[in-house]
Amino acid sequence: MSSATVVQQHSVPQPAQHGKPGGMIRHFNVVTAVILGLVLATIFGFLANRLVPSGATGATFAPVLPDVGFLAILIGWVLGFMIGIGAFIGPFRWLMGRDLTHADAEYLAGKDMGVGRYFRYTTDHKVVGIQYLVGFMVIIGLGGLLAMLIRTELGVTWAGVFSPDSYNTLIGTHGIAMIIAMIIAISGPVGNFIVPIMIGARDMAFPRLNALSFWLLAAAVPCLVASMFAGGIRDGWSVYQPLASQSPPGMIGYQITIIVFAISTGIASVNLMTTILRMRAKGMTWARTPVLVYGIFGAALMGLYAFPFYQYSQILALSDRIFGTSFFNPVEGGSVWLYENLFWLLGHPEVYVILLPSIAVCLELIPVFMRKPLFAMGFAIAGVVGVVIMSGLVWAHHMYMTGWAPFANYPFMLSTEMISIPVGFLVLVAIGTLWRGTAWTRLPLMAVYAVIFNKMIGGVTGIYLSDVPADQFFHGSMFVVAHFHYMLMGAGLFGAMAGIAFYFPKMTGHILDERMGSIGLWTAFAGFQLTFGSMFVAGLQGQPRRVLQFDNLFNISNWLSTIGAYTIGIGMLIFLAAIIFSWRNGKVASGNPWASKSLEWQTPTPVPLENFTVLPVVTERPYDYGVPDPYATAQKTSSDKAGVQ
């Protein structure tokens, strides 16, 4: 009797290859993006100039044309840039029913394209990760330069280096540039490059959305820079109403930046979360999932629910400005408290969007350098979950002094103090893993020490500020500025330095120069303590923030802060030099230079296009350093038994 197998393949139409792989997108890159962006910006600006009636005035009797014209230019820029980079080709092809072939997909992923793939709408998650790394360094360089200028002005009182308006512009632009930089600091480079490999996936869930998220960011940042030439952002990074509605057109640059950046962050969050939930390797149960993945997931989840509020606060503010609506104008029935609520509904989760990945990357690398398992991983996961849940319940602690709902102050004080519990879990897990370990002290671990030190100071001073009576004294003072710099920069930026130093070999194929990197790290750390330690003193003495001139009483603190700020700048430049030098000429890294057990280090370096030849199967936890291999132990036991017999 013979048997045969009939394979009935359901018909899924195979797309035809039209021309060369990639199709139209072959013609687009960053040069075409910039050219088309500038062309459309010019056309839109010209049309606005022609269409707005001459001499038209708005609700505040200010001329309408500068606002409408600048808005039109920015919309033209963003639209043109995205068309020029090829972002609309995917939706257009989908509409026309011209699906990607495998060859198209490989072309889009940058196969055999060389360095050019970093300047295109490339979908490979590793390319996007590197693009985010460079983008982060550019934005933080801009923010850092502005910080130097701010501290130059504040070195001594009445320095008069900048006019008050220019100073305010420096403050506002520095603030929002640094916030954007820190949000992408780890979730961008590490989240995109490392996380898919870490969970055993070939790519992100939505590769084209991945490219879209980066290029939207690239389109948004020039709007921020342009704002400096249109009157600037003079109202701090929070751009409170009604001040913002009375600002020069530069405020529109801020609003467009945030609206576009929020779209970028939203789709990046969707991509990261879907990838983590759906594409983990076989055998990677939640207990075997690395803690960095939890941290990135938590940050993405907070971005998902919180960013739309920020985005819509700016849409409403833009509408007030351009269309004459009155959401935030009390004279016409609006409420500035509405703005503050919408803003801080993101504003505080955003702190944890920055902090969670930073702490998670520290927890990820401590076991590697201590050669022992992560202490109480369950508590670390509980900490992440607790932070995600509670971060949405603390926003009004920024509004204690605004007069909004005084009866709500104490519940928010309680929730804010309670969020220190899950954050404390994360710090304690780090300390518990370091406890009595034999440290292999390399650059990444040194950055972790810096993070823990800074996080402790930032966390403890945060508890003072969460307390309503104490906040009545500290509110609006330099103490607050020092506190949030300890959290966002002290923990966030130094955490990013830890992550970059740790993953540098996998991302670039070279070891980050230890000596130069360490000098940069500790110089920046020393400068950081000087800058913000002095700022705590100035705040306790009563120096108000956001004020250009100050009493001679605060001169010494400010002088020390300025010296510290320049020291940070020198340290960061040394660290940057280490990155550039090592990337170009550094020691070539092996596939797993840290002898780590997690999946991303089991791939060769440079990582192949599809990450793994065969998708891995996970059989053990990622931090079982020093724990006997159960498989080897079982084999040894059975062979011993055989020997006895």
Add this chain to the structure above:
Amino acid sequence: MSDTVNPAPVSPTTGEPVQVVAARNRLGIYFLIVIDFMGTMALIISYAYLWSLNVNNGWAPPGSQFTAFMSNGPAPSATGTSFAADWPFWVITFAVLVTCALTWWSYRLTRRGDQAVATAVGAAAIVVAIATLVAQWWQISTLPFGAANGTYASAVLILLSGNIVHLLVVIFLLLGITNRVRMGLISRSNPWQSQFVSIWITWIAIAFILGAFVTSTMKVSPNDNPTRFGGFEPRTSQPSPAASASPSASPSPSASPSASPSPSS
């Protein structure tokens, strides 16, 4: 004797089973809906917040008003009405529900393998969606107030602008899906994109219902003693809030917003 094996169809781009890709994409759609939901909630919270505060008695729109933009154009005609009529909100919402039902029907037909009818139903959904867009535009252009006529006007107009954006996305998706069903790219063995669009349009219908609900039920502000900003009151020896005269544009706090809408600028 022969065995028949039915291997799962695979995605032409990634080589994975289409079911696997579909599960991933479905989750992505749910997350995108969460983002859009939070954005819609931001608008609805803004509406409800301003409605409850009625700051400076500025919630209700006046009968006719020179707005900043209008000051450079022809004088507007007096309308004499304040709030928008309810029925257009619900008619437009009903039309979106019809679009949603047609989209789901098209998906079911695709799953049954009836592609010709599915294409026809999809085309009908496009026609309804375009008609809804036109109706939405008509509603905005015939509202008895302008953008600068108080916070009710602001909140309604921004909600309706959100509806316009939602409808444009829906029309784009329906055009794509219907074309792809027609071309056989969405078929019985791989109907998932049609399902995703149906899920998205279901959310859009819910968003329209939420918008219609708040604009229909939250009209006259419950706060008839609102906070007053933006003006200065003269000091009197015997201050009496009810009798104090304000030189500012703010109306008397005792005035009912629905009965005597305030000039707002």
